[in-house]
Amino acid sequence: MISNVKSGIYDNVVEIIGKTPIIRLKKIEEYFKVENEIYVKAEFLNPGGSIxxxxxxxxxxxxxxxxxxxxxxxxxxxxxxxxxxxxxxxxxxxxxxxxxxxxxxxxxxxxxxxxxxxxxxxxxxxxxxxxxxxxxxxxxxxxxxxxxxxxxxxxxxxxxxxxxxxxxxxxxxxxxxxxxxxxxxxxxxxxxxIPNQYSNKYNPLTHYEFTAREVWEQFNGKIDYVFAGVGTGGTITGMSMYLKEVGTVKVVGIDPVGSIYNLVKNGMKIEEALKQAHTYLVEGIGEDIIPATVNLDLVDDIVVVNDQQSFSMTRFLAKAEGILAGGSSGSVLFGALKYLKEKNVKGKKVVLIFPDTGRNYLTKVYNDEWLLKHNLEIDDEKILEVLL
CATH class of the missing domain: 3.40.50.1100 (Rossmann fold)
Structure with a gap:
């Protein structure tokens, strides 16, 4: 039990998991000339640094x-x-x-x-x-x-x-x-x-019971789009289950190049999709399996983003908004902006799930030497010009 929730006093660190804030990305909206309100569910503010x-x-x-x-x-x-x-x-x-x-x-x-x-x-x-x-x-x-x-x-x-x-x-x-x-x-x-997050029913149920309800309540039900990366699929599946019960929210997944989710979603058989699967550098999203915890029927659409786009957006986000997030958050932001622009979406409230903190990637995503070693560009603005 929480001993004194009103004063912010808790018995242990586990009790402060969840109830993460929403942050609007006004500078991102202005820079990329997006005619929508872009909000972030700041899951990187959980005590362990992630959703x-x-x-x-x-x-x-x-x-x-x-x-x-x-x-x-x-x-x-x-x-x-x-x-x-x-x-x-x-x-x-x-x-x-x-x-x-x-x-x-x-x-x-x-x-x-x-x-x-x-x-x-x-x-x-x-x-x-x-x-x-x-x-x-x-x-x-x-x-x-x-x-x-x-x-x-x-x-x-x-x-x-x-x-x-x-x-x-x-x-x-x-x-x-x-x-x-x-x-x-x-x-x-x-x-x-072995809890096995890839088959454990409580993975998506966590986000059905808690994450999705939090988002819905924080916006009083007034949201139009949710964008989230697809890893085990628990987050996007659980959230979509709830949001489609209570409203008409469109749920869009983000998949890295090399993963099979987008291919399978678009009708390719898993056996054929696996032949096109390959490794990628962004962590925590994408798969070379279809876990039991994902239901692609609950995902309205999927946007594919490559490593370069993910990392450039992640680094730009830190400088533009002061949000130090992980590489998959950059994937979600790039994918969301790409989708909104290509679909000519305007006047909507859009929520992005940022799953983890950038402190886990200081020697990688935020390290110019590591990027160059992996043949990646470090001129982030140049890469992101495609969204302007």
Whole structure:
């Protein structure tokens, strides 16, 4: 329970998750001559720095109710970082241990942040198929199996040994050994639990129950468009479920070049779409799978944005509005402006979901040397001229 909400006094950090403010982007409207009101749902102001704090809390609360975890359980999750932080915050408050598997492309800042929160980390290759035994999805299952085989709650040293062993197998590309561990049948037990944000029903339900309702109430129901990136699909699916129940809001997804969402939405079979999938640099959105947590039928349209456009807009946003957001926020802003201009939309109230903070990307998106190393332009205004 919140001890004194009116005075802003809380019992722990988990209690301040959500209820994020709305910020209007007046300078962006003026610069790009957009004849609409552009607002941001500032999810980067959650205590862990992202919208994923919401699902970390809600998923684990329900796991407790359903008897899937108890004090001493190890929470394991494949993540690009932000969901890991959300899970870690809740885990700290309840006495759980955490292990996260992360693709190599994910920023060092996120790894260090998770370690600062007491988590163990295993890095995996980025450019591999989801079903490969060394993918970050499957490596999470490897760790779970090894923990459950111990048939007890592990201390930090015992958990560290398992994590180090698995990281070594991944580093040395011991695919057979990883697959053998995956093939071993283990019964679900309290010792280890994978929430699996990609199939957990409480992922979209979080945004149905909380995020969408907050937005609707903040605008007294007077909004016309919502733009959001599509990662696991939980945010856009859950929000669209609610907004289409209470109003006629148009919900538009943002997808990076290399992801398959836009292709599948436009009628391509998943098998064919996968042939066109490739890696990209922006983190947290796009997929090379169609998770159970996404319902593309609830997404009215999808705009595709490339890495260059995403990062240039992210950097420009910081200088224009003083909002230091992550690269996917730049994707959402670029995609929204592109859509509004191409569709000649005017006089509407538009809400953008900015999922995380730019502090996770200071050595990447905001680092000229890193951009140049990846053959990206650092003259942001030049790139953004296409929207003028």
């Amino acid at each position: 994923k704090d919401r699902i970390g809390k809600y998923i684990l609360e329900n796991a407790e109710v359903e008897g899937k975890i108890d004090k001493g359980s190890v929470i394991i999750e494949p993540t690009s970082g932000n969901t890991g932080v959300g899970l870690a915050l809740y885990a700290i408050s309840k006495g759980y241990k955490t292990v996260f598997t992360m693709p190599s492309k994910v920023s060092l800042e996120k790894e260090l942040l998770l370690k600062a929160l007491g988590a163990f980390i295993v890095r995996t290759p980025t450019d591999i198929k989801p079903e490969a035994p060394n993918s970050y999805y499957k490596v999470a299952e490897v760790i779970r199996n090894l923990i459950i085989k111990k048939q007890k709650f592990l201390n930090d040293n015992e958990l560290s040994e398992i994590v180090s062993y698995v990281q070594q197998l991944v580093r040395e590309n011991k695919l057979d050994k990883l697959q053998n561990i995956l093939n071993e049948k283990v019964e679900n037990a309290l010792f280890a639990y």
